[in-house]
Amino acid sequence: MKGAVLYGPRDLRFVERETPTIVAPTDAVVRLAATCVCGSDLWPYRGIQATTQPAPMGHEYCGIVEEVGSSVRSVKPGQFVIGSFFASDNTCPNCQIGYQTSCQHREFVIGAQAPLLRVPLADGTLVATPEIPPAHLIPDLLAVSDVLGTGWFAADAANVTPGSVVVVVGDGAVGLLGVLAARERGAGRIIAMSRHSTRQRLARDYGATDIVTERGDDGVAQILELTQGVGADCVLECVGTQESMQQAIRSARRGGYVSYVGVPHGVEFKGEELFYTHVHLHGGPAPVRRYLPKLIDLVLDGRINPGKVFDLTLPLEQVAEGYRAMDERRAIKTLLRP
């Protein structure tokens, strides 16, 4: 089997890899219907985040169960399943309160940019659809696996409720789906911060009512102007840099909520500044598993189309071009067909 392996900065190769098999009795092996490149894959790709290399890549997936271990009960071969980037037992105390990405037995699911994937803790991790979904829904279901689940958590953690004034910082796939999630949760106004016209269009499509193109202090000034000097009730920080985090916190009203779902890189908080903002901060790796059943239903009911964030589709063997296109911001998100 061939799959994507990162050998060094911007050195992504489609090479022979070991074919996944059942290792533990709780495993499943899934034949992927589609996979994709994540914004977070770009950190190691750009050499900003150190990884042990060569590193198999990919953590977003959906497909048909090929084989299960002897103790797996909730999914069976032939079913179409979706899982998230952390395998979780869904039974420990952290899972029980909805933080499956902090599962006491969590395992990172890696190697999904390939035709086959081993998923540990299959019973707790995978959710099966009632039937095999039609082909046109595959991109939407794949988006549920990470970017939609993460955008949804961003809106949830930022306490988006009916009528909320929401700001979304970041116009990548997660930010755009944060806009969609805010709309689905009934936000009254959704201000998307974006400088790119194609992304602005998709943000509008997903429910953004206003677009702010400025960044940093100018961006914050714009938000304050749009909110009569008060700031937003809810701010979704979907990037993970110092600038975006600062912009997010300063855009929130006193007592407002800031969620952050992009892996922070070099982000530091000044205690005193934070103290006087009176904001609620809540973030972390999105517990996508908590939302999977609901989000799968929304897709199958035809209510949402999160798959529109995939603006480039390539055969899996062209995965290196998929990375390049996202690295150079020619594509929002690349879908790969094994």
Ligand SMILES: [Zn+2]
């Ligand atoms: Zn991802």
Ligand SMILES: [Zn+2]
């Ligand atoms: Zn757990």
